[in-house]
Every structure is written in C-alpha cells, then in structure tokens.
Amino acid sequence: MELHFSTLGSLRARRGDRELRLNRARDRAVLAVLLVHAGRPVPVAEIIDGAWGEEVDEAPNRARGLPATMYRLRNTLAGADDTAGGGKVLRHVGKAYRLEVDPADIDRTVFLAELAAATAARRNRQPERAHALLTAALGRWSAPVALDGVPGPFAEHDRRMLAGRRDEARLARLELDVELGLALAAQPGPDPAAAVPHALALARAGRTEQALALLADSAPGSEAAALAARLRDRAPDLASWTPWASRTAPRPVRRPFQLPPDIADFTGRAALLTELATALAGPGPRWVTITGPPGYGKSALAVHAAHRLSPGYPDGQLHAGLGGKAAGTDPATVLAGFVRALGVEEQAVPPGLVDLRALYLRLLAGRRVLVLLDGAVSAEQVRPLLPAEPGCAALVTTGRPLPGGHTVTVGRMTPDEGIALLSRALGSRRLAREPGAARALAAACDHQPRALRLAASRLVVRPAWPVSALLSPARA
Numbered sequence: 001m002e003l004h005f006s007t008l009g010s011l012r013a014r015r016g017d018r019e020l021r022l023n024r025a026r027d028r029a030v031l032a033v034l035l036v037h038a039g040r041p042v043p044v045a046e047i048i049d050g051a052w053g054e055e056v057d058e059a060p061n062r063a064r065g066l067p068a069t070m071y072r073l074r075n076t077l078a079g080a081d082d083t084a085g086g087g088k089v090l091r092h093v094g095k096a097y098r099l100e101v102d103p104a105d106i107d108r109t110v111f112l113a114e115l116a117a118a119t120a121a122r123r124n125r126q127p128e129r130a131h132a133l134l135t136a137a138l139g140r141w142s143a144p145v146a147l148d149g150v151p152g153p154f155a156e157h158d159r160r161m162l163a164g165r166r167d168e169a170r171l172a173r174l175e176l177d178v179e180l181g182l183a184l185a186a187q188p189g190p191d192p193a194a195a196v197p198h199a200l201a202l203a204r205a206g207r208t209e210q211a212l213a214l215l216a217d218s219a220p221g222s223e224a225a226a227l228a229a230r231l232r233d234r235a236p237d238l239a240s241w242t243p244w245a246s247r248t249a250p251r252p253v254r255r256p257f258q259l260p261p262d263i264a265d266f267t268g269r270a271a272l273l274t275e276l277a278t279a280l281a282g283p284g285p286r287w288v289t290i291t292g293p294p295g296y297g298k299s300a301l302a303v304h305a306a307h308r309l310s311p312g313y314p315d316g317q318l319h320a321g322l323g324g325k326a327a328g329t330d331p332a333t334v335l336a337g338f339v340r341a342l343g344v345e346e347q348a349v350p351p352g353l354v355d356l357r358a359l360y361l362r363l364l365a366g367r368r369v370l371v372l373l374d375g376a377v378s379a380e381q382v383r384p385l386l387p388a389e390p391g392c393a394a395l396v397t398t399g400r401p402l403p404g405g406h407t408v409t410v411g412r413m414t415p416d417e418g419i420a421l422l423s424r425a426l427g428s429r430r431l432a433r434e435p436g437a438a439r440a441l442a443a444a445c446d447h448q449p450r451a452l453r454l455a456a457s458r459l460v461v462r463p464a465w466p467v468s469a470l471l472s473p474a475r476a
Contacts, residue, residue, distance in 0.1 A: 007108040008143070013076070026065075029151050030066070038109070039098070042097055044066065131173060175205070268416075269410075273301075291399065296412065317371070322376045322382075334373075368392060418452055421452050422438055
C-alpha cells in the first residue's frame with residue numbers, strides 16, 4: 001500500500017486507510033525536512049539544523065540523537081511487505097538520508113505544483129483552468145496552519161512560506177471570480193483580514209465602490225484602512241499591492257556555504273586583499289570585478305578573499321562557476337541553483353529569468369550574503385546574478401573588466417611572493433640549499449602563480465631532484 005503524507009494542517013502519514021503514529025514532535029520535525037526533499041539525499045547536517053537549529057554547543061547531542069529518530073521513523077513508515085524494517089522507504093546514503101516516496105503523495109508538493117500550473121494557465125489566458133487549479137489547491141488544506149505543532153526552524157520557515165502562498169492563491173482566485181463573473185459575496189466572512197484580498201479583487205476589476213464598502217469599518221492604521229486610502233485616489237496603483245501576509249520573504253532554514261575550500265598555500269597579495277575589502281566596505285555598488293591574464297591567480301584571490309570576508313556576511317555565501325569562455329553558463333541556471341540553496345523547494349522554482357531574479361532579490365532582502373561568481377564572460381551574464389541588497393556583496397572574476405562596480409587587476413607576483421609560494425610548497429630547507437636556483441625558477445615561471453605551482457608539484461613528487469633540475473632544458 002502506498003504512503004501518503006499531509007502537511008497542510010497537522011503533519012500526518014497514512015498507509016492506505018491506516019494512519020501511522022508520529023507521536024514524537026522531533027520525529028515530525030525530521031520528517032518535515034525529508035518530505036521537502038523526497039527522493040533526494042538530505043545531508044545529516046541539514047536535517048539536524050532544520051529540526052533542531054544551529055546551536056553549535058548542542059551539536060554533539062543532536063548528532064547522537066538523530067540515529068534513534070531515524071530508527072523510529074523507519075519502523076513507523078515500514079509496510080507489511082518491508083522486511084528491511086522501513087529501509088525501502090527511508091535509506092541511509094553516505095552522510096545523508098533519502099526518503100523514497102512519490103512527491104505526488106505529499107499534499108504540499110501537489111499544492112505548490114497546482115499553484116504553478118494555475119499561474120501558467122493565467123498567463124496563457126485560460127482563466128477557467130486557472131480557477132479550477134486554485135480551487136483544488138486551496139481545498140488541500142485541512143487546517144489554517146501548515147505543519148501545525150511541528151517544532152524546529154525548518155517547520156517555522158515552511159509555515160510562513162506556505163501561508164504566503166495560500167494568501168496569494170486566495171487573492172488570485174478572487175480575481176478570477178470577478179473576471180469570470182462568478183458570484184462574489186457582499187461580505188467576505190467574519191475574518192476582518194479576509195476583506196483585504198476580497199476588496200483588492202473587486203478594485204482590480206474596476207468595482208471600486210463595492211471594494212470601499214467592504215473596507216468602510218476598517219480600524220485606523222490597519223492594512224484595510226491603508227488599502228481604502230489608496231482606493232480613494234483617482235488613479236490608484238494596485239499592480240504591486242499584495243496582502244501583508246504574503247509580503248514577508250521566506251527566510252531560508254539554512255545559510256548557504258558554497259565557497260570552494262580556501263587555497264592552502266595562498267601567498268602574498270596583501271595589497272590586493274586590502275583593496276578588495278575596502279571596495280566592498282565603501283559606498284556605491286558593492287561588487288568587485290577581479291580581472292587579469294590567465295594563470296595569474298584571479299580565482300585563487302577571489303576564493304581566499306571570500307573566506308577572509310565571510311564573517312561579515314553571516315547569512316551565507318553563494319558560489320557559481322560561469323564557464324569562463326564562449327557563451328558561458330546560462331544565468332537562469334545559476335539563479336535556479338541559488339534560490340534552491342536559499343531554501344526554495346524544487347517545485348516552487350520559477351522557470352524564467354525575470355521571475356528567478358525577482359525571487360532571488362526577495363530572498364536576499366534584509367540579509368548579508370556574499371556571492372562569488374567565477375569565470376564571467378560578459379556583463380549580460382553577470383548582471384542578473386548581482387545582489388541588490390545593501391548588506392550583500394559580490395566578487396566576480398573575469399578575463400576583462402566589466403562595466404560598473406570596482407575593478408581589481410591581478411598581475412604577476414613580486415619576486416619575494418614567488419619565492420614564498422615555492423617555499424610553502426617545497427619547504428624552506430629545500431630552497432635554502434639553492435637560493436639562487438629558487439630565484440631563477442621563480443623568474444623562469446614569470447612569477448605567475450599557476451606556473452609556480454606546476455613547477456613545485458613536479459619537485460614535490462621528486463624529492464631527490466635539486467631545484468636547479470627544472471632549469472635544465474632536458475627536464476624543464
């Protein structure tokens with residue numbers, strides 16, 4: 001018998017007609033995280049942060065408690081034909097867990113898919129289909145609050161996100177009611193908050209007097225009173241007005257930490273690092289282009305600088321490789337990855353660049369995030385990926401300067417920096433035996449980091465070779 005999961009209300013699991021017992025609140029919190037990523041491995045750290053939070057001091061206790069939680073969930077979800085004790089449903093995959101269920105059996109996933117389909121139907125001028133989809137989506141809610149009673153930061157985030165999507169769906173259906181000429185009640189019901197989307201739908205359909213009648217008894221300072229004041233204008237702009245409950249940007253559960261590992265033997269470049277930090281701390285556009293010829297260490301400088309600067313961006317760091325040549329990576333593909341890293345589930349990722357950009361900016365609102373874009377090809381590729389939030393910043397590496405922002409040009413290392421890089425790779429004693437050969441090798445490499453690392457790597461695997469061996473034409 002198939003498993004079915006309900007999250008739009010209390011978190012419940014059913015196998016056929018039998019409801020499964022999920023008595024422990026923390027078990028429900030872990031299951032909520034797994035359901036969003038159904039069919040994909042979820043790292044242990046992500047499960048722990050989503051269900052327990054990010055308190056570092058409690059990390060050992062949380063890590064020790066997770067296996068017991070997974071054991072209980074396996075037993076709960078196991079079917080009569082599952083001799084592995086739930087292992088077919090909940091699998092341990094390396095340092096991650098994967099819930100093997102069909103997303104179509106999760107009401108949350110179906111709800112979001114129906115909202116996306118309704119949006120597409122409205123764009124394609126199919127109002128009847130859009131109305132039917134919205135009605136079906138809203139009918140999936142069994143209670144006013146999603147994941148009711150489920151603890152943990154993930155559940156809290158998901159409740160806010162789903163509440164906003166539900167409000168958006170209600171407003172969209174009311175607008176379609178008006179558009180299709182369906183009966184619209186004179187009063188929206190006992191809930192005063194319901195008057196706002198109701199009145200907004202009427203106003204957008206040109207029925208301003210009816211909308212004002214709904215808002216006549218609004219309390220001063222309330223959202224309804226603010227909408228009524230807007231409607232009394234001769235030409236009110238309602239295109240961007242959405243109910244307040246839908247305006248709060250969903251806060252990601254986890255902060256993304258996508259930076260590549262720092263460069264272990266990074267050497268020198270002190271002046272460039274200071275210039276980068278100063279440029280990002282100053283007024284104006286908070287993004288920097290790092291440019292220079294191939295092999296001079298643009299990417300290494302950007303990665304090292306990003307690690308040094310990361311404490312100033314506590315809400316996380318995003319990273320993408322943009323290809324570096326020809327057309328490069330499509331910015332829409334990069335943005336889709338970014339919004340997923342910021343907490344948006346796969347089914348809610350919009351398909352177009354414009355919508356992706358809007359969602360990206362909404363997710364960054366009020367946050368401090370550093371974005372590292374490596375190997376940019378053109379300004380057109382980079383522009384949609386740049387954050388607009390004053391607290392955010394971006395580092396962009398490219399072969400040529402891009403308009404806007406601040407540009408840092410990477411050149412050759414100084415002779416002292418070149419020797420220091422060789423010393424870190426080979427050891428100071430080895431270089432001390434041949435100081436002249438070391439300086440000559442650094443010069444032969446034109447003091448370029450890539451060439452110096454290649455030369456050092458050849459010597460590292462040949463400890464019997466003197467440094468001068470690479471200066472020999474036969475071995476160079």
